[in-house]
Amino acid sequence: QVQLVESGGGSVQAGGSLRLACVHTALTYSYNCMGWFRQSLGKEREGVASIYTSSTLTYYHDSVKGRFTISRDNAKNTLYLQMNSLKPEDTAMYYCVAGTWNAGGGMCITGSWGQGTQVTVSS
Numbered sequence: 001q002v003q004l005v006e007s008g009g010g011s012v013q014a015g016g017s018l019r020l021a022c023v024h025t026a027l028t029y030s031y032n033c034m035g036w037f038r039q040s041l042g043k044e045r046e047g048v049a050s051i052y053t054s055s056t057l058t059y060y061h062d063s064v065k066g067r068f069t070i071s072r073d074n075a076k077n078t079l080y081l082q083m084n085s086l087k088p089e090d091t092a093m094y095y096c097v098a099g100t101w102n103a104g105g106g107m108c109i110t111g112s113w114g115q116g117t118q119v120t121v122s123s
Contacts, residue, residue: 002027002098002112009094009117016086016121022079022096022114027053033101033108034072034079035059038092038119047107048094049081059106063089086121093118 008020020036027034035050049070050059058070069082079096093116099108 002031004096004098004112004114006094006096006114006117009119011120011122012086014087014121014123017082017084018086018119020081020083020094020096020117020119022081024077024079024096024098026077027098030100031098031111034096034098035108035110036070036079036081037095037097037107037110038090039095040092043092045095050101050106050108051079052101054101057101059102083119086119088121088123091119091121 003025004022006022032053033050036048037045038048039045048061048064049068051070067085071080095116096114097108097110099111102109
């Protein structure tokens with residue numbers, strides 16, 4: 001299992017920015033994907049963005065394309081999610097995940113989850 005610890009959440013006004021970080025232990029040999037999911041009250045958990053650790057391949061949910069950017073700092077074992085032009089509908093608990101790249105496209109096939117960090121966007 002990979003240990004994942006998120007940080008960077010908070011409260012911002014619409015149009016603002018936040019950068020989430022996820023510090024993790026070394027990935028196991030079977031994990032080649034990292035990403036972010038989110039879940040807001042009364043809604044199902046949804047995939048936000050993912051990145052293939054062996055290349056620069058990324059995936060973004062349509063609702064965040066052009067606003068969010070996923071990246072990694074391998075030297076620091078840290079995954080980031082830069083969130084710009086935030087909207088009230090981005091309000092959710094954001095979870096960092098590690099797993100297997102989905103060759104068919106889309107989010108990682110998840111393996112390990114962090115505890116989450118809350119993002120609240122006010123109008």
